[in-house]
């Protein structure tokens with residue numbers, strides 16, 4: 001039987017929390033009783049401690065890599081190259097996104113695949129992880145800090161794909177983004193959402209890995225593979241707290257990038273792009289980190305587009321043929337919901353949290369506006385400047401506060417029911433809100 005960390009804290013609700021097994025929701029003092037004879041005690045995610053790396057205990061006798069959240073957020077960003085500035089995102093899309101990928105890869109890809117993208121080993125530039133992505137059923141696993149993402153249903157990834165497969169991801173911010181994360185979270189017990197504006201030159205990048213097999217998704221052949229401590233059954237798209245985990249190989253499927261670029265400030269201020277491993281269905285054979293092809297780039301949501309005329313704010317790579325992209329041909333990634341788009345979903349980054357996935361029909365139009373950086377999706381809320389990790393982190397922080405403040409067992413049980421229902425689908429599927 002797998003044991004979850006229990007919470008060591010005085011007070012009725014906390015004792016009740018421990019009996020409900022809500023350790024994965026509440027990062028206080030965790031006693032990791034799995035494995036070693038001497039229990040390890042880790043205190044994290046409190047007002048006076050560092051942020052947690054992961055709330056999931058490592059597998060029994062694990063000797064491999066362990067994820068460490070890079071939370072040494074800088075006060076100021078050092079001078080750095082911005083190679084994408086040599087290209088116009090609206091007309092030189094392929095060169096632009098290639099320059100961003102090269103920048104992200106520098107110092108991050110290493111001879112050892114398992115050691116790649118470890119910020120502590122990067123001597124070129126620092127990358128930082130956002131806090132509070134450790135919460136709940138989809139929270140960071142302990143080996144690479146991967147969160148559970150949207151499930152890929154049959155045929156979404158490839159015509160050969162017969163089963164549903166779980167996906168997992170980890171995101172990074174460069175130093176300009178790290179400065180903002182550090183400002184918002186300077187007080188670990190009282191984050192300041194009003195400081196969430198990302199500076200020019202911010203780059204966020206996210207590696208998405210899939211449990212899908214090479215048989216069902218042939219273009220994954222040769223993909224860099226990580227070990228991750230995730231739901232043992234890769235087809236189980238709705239794991240519960242007691243669902244067994246195992247160390248599974250997960251393959252690189254998708255790479256997301258987002259760049260704050262003032263040349264598109266009149267639209268959203270952001271350029272979003274994505275890559276697929278091996279060039280997608282029918283793509284060329286290859287191997288290693290560089291065998292990826294851009295699916296496309298978007299710098300606006302093409303408001304008012306009806307699907308008839310060509311899009312003017314999305315570029316799709318004509319050499320890649322994914323089974324789907326986003327709504328009416330706007331950009332979305334292999335893992336993403338085709339009812340939406342990168343900038344659509346990210347335009348909802350606000351606190352209190354917004355609704356990510358548009359409703360069907362004309363009611364969905366607000367999800368395809370060009371909302372300028374700094375303007376919230378819903379009037380009266382605080383914009384998180386297209387950062388859903390900041391938005392999700394604040395929601396998780398507040399929910400954890402509510403768990404700790406629950407006055408009694410009944411209140412806590414009711415709250416946990418709502419939290420479990422909300423996290424039954426991962427955030428990227430729009431299920432959390």
Ligand code: HEC
Pocket residue numbers: 147149169171172204205206256257258272273274331332333336337340341342343345346356357386387388389390392427428429430
């Ligand atoms: C339906 C919603 C949704 C769609 C569509 C979506 N994302 Fe995200 N994305 C999220 C959520 C939620 C997070 C934060 C939690 C996480 O990282 O899992 C996130 C995180 C990210 C991050 C890390 C930094 C940040 O902003 O939080 C990047 C970079 C990113 N997404 C890029 C993309 C790109 C590029 C696309 C399109 C190819 C895309 N996203 C499509 C929901 C979405």
